[in-house]
Every structure is written in C-alpha cells, then in structure tokens.
Amino acid sequence: xxxxxxxxxxxxxxxxxxxxxxxxxxxxxxxxxxxxxxxxxxxxxxxxxxxxxxxxxxxxxxxxxxxxxxxxxxxxxxxxxxxxxxxxxxxxxxxxxxxxxxxxxxxxxxxxxxxxxxxxxxxxxxxxxxxxxxxxxxxxxxxxxxxxxxxxxxxxxxxxxxxxxxxxxxxxxxxxxxxxxxxxxxxxxxxxxxxxxxxxxxxxxxxxxxxxxxxxxxxxxxxxxxxxxxxxxxxxxxxxxxxxxxxxxxxxxxxxxxxxxxxxxxxxxxxxxxxxxxxxxxxxxxxxxxxxxxxxxxxxxxxxxxxxxxxxxxxxxxxxxxxxxxxxxxxxxxxxxxxxxxxxxxxxxxxxxxxxxxxxxxxxxxxxxxxxxxxxxxxxxxxxxxxxxxxx
Amino acid sequence: xxxxxxxxxxxxxxxxxxxxxxxxxxxxxxxxxxxxxxxxxxxxxxxxxxxxxxxxxxxxxxxxxxxxxxxxxxxxxxxxxxxxxxxxxxxxxxxxxxxxxxxxxxxxxxxxxxxxxxxxxxxxxxxxxxxxxxxxxxxxxxxxxxxxxxxxxxxxxxxxxxxxxxxxxxxxxxxxxxxxxxxxxxxxxxxxxxxxxxxxxxxxxxxxxxxxxxxxxxxxxxx
Numbered sequence: 001x002x003x004x005x006x007x008x009x010x011x012x013x014x015x016x017x018x019x020x021x022x023x024x025x026x027x028x029x030x031x032x033x034x035x036x037x038x039x040x041x042x043x044x045x046x047x048x049x050x051x052x053x054x055x056x057x058x059x060x061x062x063x064x065x066x067x068x069x070x071x072x073x074x075x076x077x078x079x080x081x082x083x084x085x086x087x088x089x090x091x092x093x094x095x096x097x098x099x100x101x102x103x104x105x106x107x108x109x110x111x112x113x114x115x116x117x118x119x120x121x122x123x124x125x126x127x128x129x130x131x132x133x134x135x136x137x138x139x140x141x142x143x144x145x146x147x148x149x150x151x152x153x154x155x156x157x158x159x160x161x162x163x164x165x166x167x168x169x170x171x172x173x174x175x176x177x178x179x180x181x182x183x184x185x186x187x188x189x190x191x192x193x194x195x196x197x198x199x200x201x202x203x204x205x206x207x208x209x210x211x212x213x214x215x216x217x218x219x220x221x222x223x224x225x226x227x228x229x230x231x232x233x234x235x236x237x238x239x240x241x242x243x244x245x246x247x248x249x250x251x252x253x254x255x256x257x258x259x260x261x262x263x264x265x266x267x268x269x270x271x272x273x274x275x276x277x278x279x280x281x282x283x284x285x286x287x288x289x290x291x292x293x294x295x296x297x298x299x300x301x302x303x304x305x306x307x308x309x310x311x312x313x314x315x316x317x318x319x320x321x322x323x324x325x326x327x328x329x330x331x332x333x334x335x336x337x338x339x340x341x342x343x344x345x346x347x348x349x350x351x352x353x354x355x356x357x358x359x360x361x362x363x364x365x366x367x368x369x370x371x372x373x374x375x376x377x378x379x380x381x382x383x384x385x386x387x388x389x390x391x392x
Numbered sequence: 393x394x395x396x397x398x399x400x401x402x403x404x405x406x407x408x409x410x411x412x413x414x415x416x417x418x419x420x421x422x423x424x425x426x427x428x429x430x431x432x433x434x435x436x437x438x439x440x441x442x443x444x445x446x447x448x449x450x451x452x453x454x455x456x457x458x459x460x461x462x463x464x465x466x467x468x469x470x471x472x473x474x475x476x477x478x479x480x481x482x483x484x485x486x487x488x489x490x491x492x493x494x495x496x497x498x499x500x501x502x503x504x505x506x507x508x509x510x511x512x513x514x515x516x517x518x519x520x521x522x523x524x525x526x527x528x529x530x531x532x533x534x535x536x537x538x539x540x541x542x543x544x545x546x547x548x549x550x551x552x553x554x555x556x557x558x559x560x561x562x563x564x565x566x567x568x569x570x571x572x573x574x575x576x577x578x579x580x581x582x583x584x585x586x587x588x589x590x591x592x593x594x595x596x597x598x599x600x601x602x603x604x605x606x607x608x609x610x611x612x613x614x615x
Contacts, residue, residue, distance in 0.1 A: 011492035299477025
C-alpha cells in the first residue's frame with residue numbers, strides 16, 4: 001500500500017495552527033495531570049523505599065499496619081536481639097534498636113494555625129549505625145538521658161517552632177531542639193528523633209518498643225531467621241521484613257490511592273480532550289474534502305486516507321504528550337508533603353518522573369489520539385470520490 | 393484506428409431521497425486512441441458523469457466501459473484505484489492542487505503510486521514541469537502561482553505517470569482568456585506531440601473548437 005506522504009500530513013497539521021494548538025493544549029493538560037499524579041505516587045513510593053535498608057530487618061507485631069500500631073515487649077526485644085542472625089558491633093553489642101514511634105501535632109508553616117501530625121521516633125545509639133544516612137547538619141546530637149530532640153530537615157522547613165534552639169511541647173514536657181539532621185530525602189527526613197528512654201517515659205510506654213530493627217549477619221541469614229520466627233512460640237505474634245520492604249509496604253496504600261484517584265480524574269479529563277481531538281479531526285476532514293477526493297482520484301486507496309488522518313491525530317497526541325511531559329518534568333523541582341496513611345504523619349517527598357511514567361503518558365496520549373481520530377479518519381476514508389470532488 | 397475507449401449501453405442514475413434521477417441513458421461511444429474529444433452540453437446533461445465513468449471514479453448502473461481493453465465497470469474498488477493510478481491523468485476545473493505541497497511535490501504525488509525510485513520520480517517531475525513550462529517554479533506552493541500556472545502544474549501532475557488518457561473537466565472554466573488560451577495550446581500539444589488521448593468536458597465553444605471531435609449531450613443522451 002502506497003502511503004500518502006508524511007510531509008503532507010505534517011504540513012496540513014500546521015495549516016490550521018489555532019485549532020491544532022488548542023487541541024494540543026487540551027491533550028497536554030490531560031497528560032500533565034496524568035503524569036503529575038503518577039509522579040506523586042512514585043515520589044511517595046521512592047521516598048519510603050529509600051527509607052529502609054536491604055541489610056536491616058524490621059520486626060513488627062503481626063497485623064500492625066504501621067510502626068505506630070505495633071508494640072513489642074521488652075522481653076521479646078531481648079529474645080530478638082540475642083538471635084544468632086543479629087549482627088554485633090565491635091563491642092559485641094547487638095546492632096539493634098527498639099524504636100518507639102509516636103505521633104504529635106505541630107503547626108504547619110503558612111497554614112494559619114493548621115495542625116499536622118509529625119512522627120517522633122525514640123531511638124537507641126545503634127540506630128545511627130543502622131541508618132548511617134542520618135547526618136547532623138546543624139547543631140549537635142541530643143544527649144542521652146535528656147529531654148532533647150533532633151529534627152529532620154523536612155520538619156524544620158515545614159513546621160513552626162522547629163528551628164535549632166527552639167523548644168517544642170509534647171507529651172506534657174518541653175523538648176529542646178538541639179540539632180537538625182538530613183537523610184538525603186527519605187522518610188526519616190520527616191521525623192523528630194530523641195532518646196528512646198525519654199520517649200518511653202514521656203508517652204508512658206514502659207519498656208516496650210514499637211518495632212525492633214537490626215542488622216543481619218548476612219543477607220543469606222534471612223530465610224533462617226524467617227523459620228525461627230515461625231517456629232519459636234515466643235515470636236509467632238511478630239513478623240519480619242527487610243526494612244526496605246517494610247517501608248515500601250507503608251507507601252503502597254498511599255501510592256495506590258493516589259494512582260487510582262489520579263487515573264479516575266484523568267479519565268474524566270481525557271473525555272474532553274478526546275472530544276476536542278475528534279472535533280479538530282472532523283474539521284480537518286471537512287476542510288480537506290476536495291484534497292481527499294483528489295488523492296483518491298489519483299489512485300490513493302481508502303486505507304491510505306484512513307492512515308493519513310489517523311497519523312495526523314496521533315502526531316497531535318504525541319506532541320500533546322511531549323508538552324505535557326515537559327511541563328510535568330518541572331514538578332521534580334518541587335517538594336510537597338502530605339499525610340501518609342501508613343504512619344498517619346506528614347511525609348515530605350518530591351515528584352518523581354520515571355521511564356515507566358513517560359511510557360505510560362505516551363501510550364495514554366496515543367490512545368486519546370487514536371480514539372479521537374478514528375471516526376473522522378473513517379469518514380475521510382469513506383468519502384465518495386465524485387461527491388468529494390464536487391464540494392469545491 | 394483502434395478504440396481506446398469503448399462505452400456500450402451505459403446508463404447511470406442517482407438517488408436523491410427516494411427519487412431516482414436518471415443522468416445517462418443507454419450511452420454508447422467509441423473514442424480512438426490519440427483522439428482529442430470535447431463533450432459539451434448544458435448543465436445537468438450528464439457530461440461530467442460520463443467523464444467520471446471514463447476516468448473510473450464512478451460506476452455505471454448498466455453497460456460496459458472498456459478502456460484500453462479493460463472493462464473498468466467490473467473492477468473492484470482497489471483494482472480501480474490501481475488502474476486509475478496508471479491509466480488516467482486528471483485535470484480539474486479548480487486545479488485541485490494540494491496547497492501544502494510544492495509544485496514538484498504535487499507532480500510527484502501520482503508517481504508515489506508507481507514503483508519508480510526516488511531518482512526516477514525526480515526525473516519524471518522535472519520532465520513534466522518542463523513540458524508545461526514551469527521548470528523554474530518547482531519549489532513554489534500553489535498559492536504562489538497564478539491560476540494559469542496552477543493549471544499547468546495540474547497538467548504536469550496529470551502527465552507525470554504517462555497515462556493512457558487525460559480527462560479534463562472544464563480545464564479553462566476558472567481562467568482568464570489568456571491563461572485559458574495557454575492551457576488549450578498545451579492540451580493540443582500534448583495530443584499532437586505526445587499522442588495523448590484527451591477527453592475534455594467544456595461549456596466553452598472556443599475551447600471545444602480545439603478538439604478534433606465534439607459530442608453533445610442533452611438530458612443524458614448523446615446527440
């Protein structure tokens with residue numbers, strides 16, 4: 001089948017600059033929204049996945065859907081940290097931390113008294129060995145045994161009264177912020193850390209912790225450890241995951257929720273864009289009836305005409321996808337925060353553009369172009385030559 | 393001389409709403425190879441319909457239309473498209489050039505339906521445009537040309553594939569006197585020098601005079 005020259009298709013597209021521009025804009029807007037939502041979901045996923053390490057194991061109570069709803073008694077902590085799969089530091093102590101996680105309310109900057117949840121994590125000294133990404137960038141480390149606290153950089157950016165040197169009040173006490181830490185953008189960046197004993201005391205947690213995180217002696221020890229947790233009666237109420245997996249699971253609900261919501265909104269938007277593309281293409285067919293009749297008279301087949309108009313519609317949609325993606329790519333420079341349903345706390349993250357999102361956006365745009373262009377292309381292909389030539 | 397066009401007992405009618413409108417009534421016509429024939433007649437006499445049947449862009453309700461040995465009324469739509477690409481050169485009243493393509497690209501259009509290489513197509517385009525005297529306007533778009541020049545480009549497009557016959561529907565209908573004269577001279581030359589069979593529909597008696605034969609149609613019948 002001889003096809004109608006590509007230059008005819010492209011040049012025709014740009015003879016109707018305004019309608020083409022409007023159609024491309026409509027498609028670009030839909031692609032922008034589609035991509036933005038996927039980037040948001042990816043951002044949450046990537047932030048939380050980056051929070052955990054593959055080398056660490058996190059123990060939580062079974063059926064707890066987050067650290068906050070998990071409780072591990074002190075005796076269980078003792079059992080876990082004495083397991084042979086737990087790595088030890090140079091001094092022979094287990095490389096483990098029994099974190100206590102609590103949620104407090106703080107005023108968000110720029111919300112005129114709007115409160116939001118912030119995770120406070122009580123940690124033991126090994127926490128800093130287990131999570132070497134946590135680095136003090138301002139002030140100093142808190143003193144063990146004192147009501148002192150260090151804040152993640154995202155907290156300091158977004159909440160009132162969280163600068164180094166200021167004091168925050170929670171759990172009936174004043175806590176002095178003595179330092180700010182940076183983790184390179186993971187979930188810990190949106191937390192406040194203090195001595196675990198102080199947090200246990202302030203929140204009346206006794207000696208229990210929320211979760212236990214420890215370093216494995218080697219990654220191969222995980223299946224063995226899994227068996228131990230299944231077989232030991234004292235550990236059967238608890239489950240283990242790599243720290244990375246645990247935090248990835250924490251992101252799943254939010255990421256899926258955002259993706260579904262976003263796709264739902266986008267589908268509504270796309271109906272408008274598809275109708276726009278369809279009107280443009282019908283107008284293109286109507287304006288070029290004589291050209292179609294002439295080309296058919298010269299010997300071009302119906303299929304060639306169909307393909308030419310469909311290609312035109314697909315080109316519009318690809319340009320729309322390109323513009324939408326280009327604009328959405330600037331969102332990567334934004335950092336936003338939202339309440340993560342996994343931890344019930346504010347989580348700061350960036351929009352993350354992945355190759356999967358780019359492919360999904362292009363496929364989605366092509367689909368809109370195809371649906372919008374199909375019926376007009378069929379009309380073009382079905383034009384009767386004699387009638388088309390008469391419509392001068 | 394052998395007939396290149398042999399039309400026997402052709403009738404054609406159109407349906408408008410539920411009314412059948414007869415356009416051609418039992419037409420028979422033979423045109424020898426190398427002929428230059430003008431079809432004349434009042435509006436609605438069926439001359440353009442007859443031209444469309446000869447050009448293979450319409451089909452009769454009955455009868456046969458044999459062109460160069462092929463009964464084109466029996467061809468399928470895609471066979472007919474292929475047949476048109478090799479056997480017919482079209483010249484329209486309003487030139488019907490593609491506005492977004494240059495003169496040379498317009499002339500190349502029917503050549504894309506052949507098996508010619510790009511270099512061969514280029515040669516054909518140059519030759520066709522030089523025959524019509526527009527070799528220096530190859531890169532001009534239709535809107536940059538006068539009406540007469542546009543029609544000459546359309547003629548170049550019609551002859552580029554070296555078709556069996558040229559069909560011209562009111563080729564001078566949209567042109568001033570001088571441009572019309574140029575086009576008629578060109579058609580005469582194509583017929584005389586290049587031995588092209590030309591079937592021309594016209595209202596204009598001065599245009600018809602340039603043809604070897606004039607046939608009149610009235611109310612769907614050949615006079």
